[in-house]
Amino acid sequence: MSLARATPITRKRVLWAAVWLAFVVAAVLTIRAIGTGPSGGDEADTAGPAAETAVPAAALASCLALAEGDIVESQKYTPPESMRLPPEVPILSSGAATVTLPPHRWIPTNTLDGLPLQYARGGQIEGRLFLDRPLDPSMTLRVFLAEGGISFVQDSQIAPGATAERLLEFLGERGVAVDIGEYAGVLTWADPLGPGPRHHELWWSDGVFAYKLLAVRSAVEITNIARSMVCGLT
Amino acid sequence: MNDEPSGPSQVVVLDGVPPHSRGRMMAGPSGTRQPRLMVVRAIALCAVATLLSASVTFGEHATGARAEDYFDGVQGNMAIRTDPVTVPGVGFVHAAWLEHSTFDDDFVSIGTANSLGAGGPQGTCPDSYDPYWSIYVDWFLGGTYGCLTTNSNVYGVGANPSFEIYWTSCAGYSRFVMSMAYVPRACLLPWNPYWTAGDRIAVGLETTPWWLITEDYNIDAKWTNLRKNYSNLSGWYVFGNCEGYEVQNPNYQVQYVSNTACNTYLPPLD
Numbered sequence: 001m002s003l004a005r006a007t008p009i010t011r012k013r014v015l016w017a018a019v020w021l022a023f024v025v026a027a028v029l030t031i032r033a034i035g036t037g038p039s040g041g042d043e044a045d046t047a048g049p050a051a052e053t054a055v056p057a058a059a060l061a062s063c064l065a066l067a068e069g070d071i072v073e074s075q076k077y078t079p080p081e082s083m084r085l086p087p088e089v090p091i092l093s094s095g096a097a098t099v100t101l102p103p104h105r106w107i108p109t110n111t112l113d114g115l116p117l118q119y120a121r122g123g124q125i126e127g128r129l130f131l132d133r134p135l136d137p138s139m140t141l142r143v144f145l146a147e148g149g150i151s152f153v154q155d156s157q158i159a160p161g162a163t164a165e166r167l168l169e170f171l172g173e174r175g176v177a178v179d180i181g182e183y184a185g186v187l188t189w190a191d192p193l194g195p196g197p198r199h200h201e202l203w204w205s206d207g208v209f210a211y212k213l214l215a216v217r218s219a220v221e222i223t224n225i226a227r228s229m230v231c232g233l234t
Numbered sequence: 235m236n237d238e239p240s241g242p243s244q245v246v247v248l249d250g251v252p253p254h255s256r257g258r259m260m261a262g263p264s265g266t267r268q269p270r271l272m273v274v275r276a277i278a279l280c281a282v283a284t285l286l287s288a289s290v291t292f293g294e295h296a297t298g299a300r301a302e303d304y305f306d307g308v309q310g311n312m313a314i315r316t317d318p319v320t321v322p323g324v325g326f327v328h329a330a331w332l333e334h335s336t337f338d339d340d341f342v343s344i345g346t347a348n349s350l351g352a353g354g355p356q357g358t359c360p361d362s363y364d365p366y367w368s369i370y371v372d373w374f375l376g377g378t379y380g381c382l383t384t385n386s387n388v389y390g391v392g393a394n395p396s397f398e399i400y401w402t403s404c405a406g407y408s409r410f411v412m413s414m415a416y417v418p419r420a421c422l423l424p425w426n427p428y429w430t431a432g433d434r435i436a437v438g439l440e441t442t443p444w445w446l447i448t449e450d451y452n453i454d455a456k457w458t459n460l461r462k463n464y465s466n467l468s469g470w471y472v473f474g475n476c477e478g479y480e481v482q483n484p485n486y487q488v489q490y491v492s493n494t495a496c497n498t499y500l501p502p503l504d
Contacts, residue, residue: 078354081443083379084372086331086341086436087295087481124304124465125433127337141339153337155429157465160408162428167376174355174378190377191354193339201338201377203428210428214338 062179063231071187071219074173077198078191085193088140091129092119104128104154106229112150113217113225126154142193145216150225153212158205167203178223180204181230187219202226293327296486296498297438298476300462301336306401307463308332308435309470310494313394314346314367315454316504322363325350325442328455329372332399332410333434340429342373342422344397344412346389350442356380366390371412371420375427384419394456400463401430431465437476438488438498454499461494 101120103110107128110117115130129135131149141151164184168175176187185204192198200222202213215222228234308330318326329345346367351359357380359370366387373380389395398413404421408430412420439455460473476496480488489497 076355078356078379082352082354083374084325084327084329084343084345084347084352084359084381084440084442085293085374085379086333086343087293087297087438087440089299089336089434089479089481091336121337123433124431125335125337125429127335129337141336151337153335155334157430159428159430167428171376171378172355175376186376188377190339191374191379199377203376205428212338 060179060181060231063181063227063233065224065227066220068218068220071176071178071223073176073187073189073219076174077189080192080194083191088142088194090138091141091144092135092137092139101126101128104152106232107152107234109234112152112229112234113215113221115148115150118149124156126156128152141214142196145193145199145214146196148216150217151212151214153214155210155212156208158207158210162205162210164204176219178202180223180226183230185223185226187223189219190214204230293325293440293442294483294486295438295440295481296483296488296500297436297440297481298457298488298490298496298498299434299436299438299479299481300474300476301434301479302474304431304433304465305332305435305462306431306465307399307470308437308461308473309396309398309400309463310437310460310473311394311396311458312346312437313456313458314389314391315456315499316452317365317391318348318453321349323350323443325352325440326453327440327442328367329438329440330397330399331434331436332432333436334429334432336434339374339377340427341432342371342375342399342410342412342427344369344371344399344414344419346370346393346395346414347383351381351383352442353381354379357382359383362386367393369395369414369419371422373422373427382420385414394458396459399435401465434479435462435473436479436481437496438481439486439500441500452500452502452504454503455497457496457498459494460496 101122112130115132117128118131118135119129121127129149129151164186167186168177171188174188178185178187183204183206185202188201190199190201197216199214199216200219202222204211213222213226312328326348327345329343331341331343334340347370348367349363351361353359356378359381360383362368364387367389368383368387369385370381370383395415400411401408402411404411410422410427411418412422437457439453461470462473463470472493474493475490477488477490482488486500491497
């Protein structure tokens with residue numbers, strides 16, 4: 001059987017080929033747009049404050065920006081339908097008093113990964129939210145993160161014995177040890193809070209406070225953000 | 235009925251794929267597939283994605299809450315008032331939560347559950363399709379979810395067990411201790427969560443999964459003797475009005491009864 005007989009070129013096939021080509025081109029362009037968007041992709045450029053700023057000579061090696069592929073993490077997760085999660089509530093719904101906080105010592109410019117501070121609440125558990133636009137009052141944590149936001153939490157009440165080693169022991173293969181400047185940190189590719197992309201969580205402590213970053217960024221990106229904070233590169 | 239702890243018997247861990255990789259796989263060309271089929275599949279996928287993104291959560295809730303301070307405990311009684319139909323794939327949950335903050339996703343919880351199980355790598359609550367409710371604890375800590383059925387099939391309709399979540403001593407350490415019927419069911423966990431108090435406490439009912447939410451389940455949970463413990467004060471204080479911080483999906487009801495009582499239900503009730 002000749003090739004010409006097996007695949008006769010007809011006007012209809014040409015039309016379908018054109019449709020198919022347009023579909024593929026549109027898909028590729030869409031993927032590229034997502035990969036370079038504010039949420040970033042696994043292969044997104046890591047160039048941020050940490051990568052663009054010269055690292056002081058005296059800085060620790062754990063202040064250097066990592067490159068994609070430097071962190072290997074578990075692919076396992078629990079799907080949303082297998083969790084008994086509390087109902088989602090708007091981030092701003094808490095009755096705790098809203099206060100104007102001074103800039104955090106690690107975020108003196110009130111800007112993190114290029115995003116301005118949109119909301120801060122003090123108290124025993126301090127929270128700061130960074131986003132490229134003001135918060136919608138109905139915005140839940142899941143939506144906030146999916147839209148590219150970064151949540152930074154500082155807790156003044158650390159459980160006795162809470163260390164990176166113990167958290168790693170608890171998390172098992174889901175936890176990854178990362179150094180955040182002089183501090184030991186723990187990275188997790190979190191279980192999904194519902195529909196949408198999964199976020200990363202990064203925990204570390206300086207012995208006085210426990211800190212946590214949450215963001216839909218790659219493992220390397222969120223680690224570099226934390227390093228840029230702790231190492232004075234923000 | 236069995237009052238013995240039951241171990242995990244179900245694993246629901248999925249081998250995940252990075253979201254962006256999934257996108258590439260869906261959009262990538264396949265030299266052996268017909269373009270018309272691919273276009274149809276792409277449209278179908280878009281429709282499914284739209285449907286998923288429109289749903290707010292995978293469970294439906296009627297929850298009363300307090301969120302005006304920092305708490306390290308909540309206690310009370312949770313009454314199981316009705317026996318909802320046990321439909322395969324549907325879960326019924328009555329639970330009390332202590333959530334770390336609205337800025338993150340950590341929580342610890344204790345409750346009673348029937349039918350559909352839950353869980354993942356951090357612990358699993360198996361399915362239990364029978365008229366009896368089991369005691370379970372679950373948590374979201376460090377970005378991971380876990381669930382543990384501590385006592386299988388111990389309560390029927392009419393039960394009104396006490397419950398308590400409290401940051402206190404257990405086995406020589408300060409931990410969140412989860413009790414029901416005055417019996418500690420879990421000290422969370424062999425290792426502590428790294429925080430000691432949360433800014434939201436809540437009680438309520440939940441049905442899962444989301445795609446069967448239009449069914450009438452005749453669910454009724456009554457909460458009484460509700461108290462809270464502030465992280466910077468000793469003693470227990472009245473819970474307060476459970477409305478105001480409530481969350482309720484359409485058709486569900488959260489009803490303030492008193493500063494120590496709250497009703498959560500899905501009418502009509504039998």
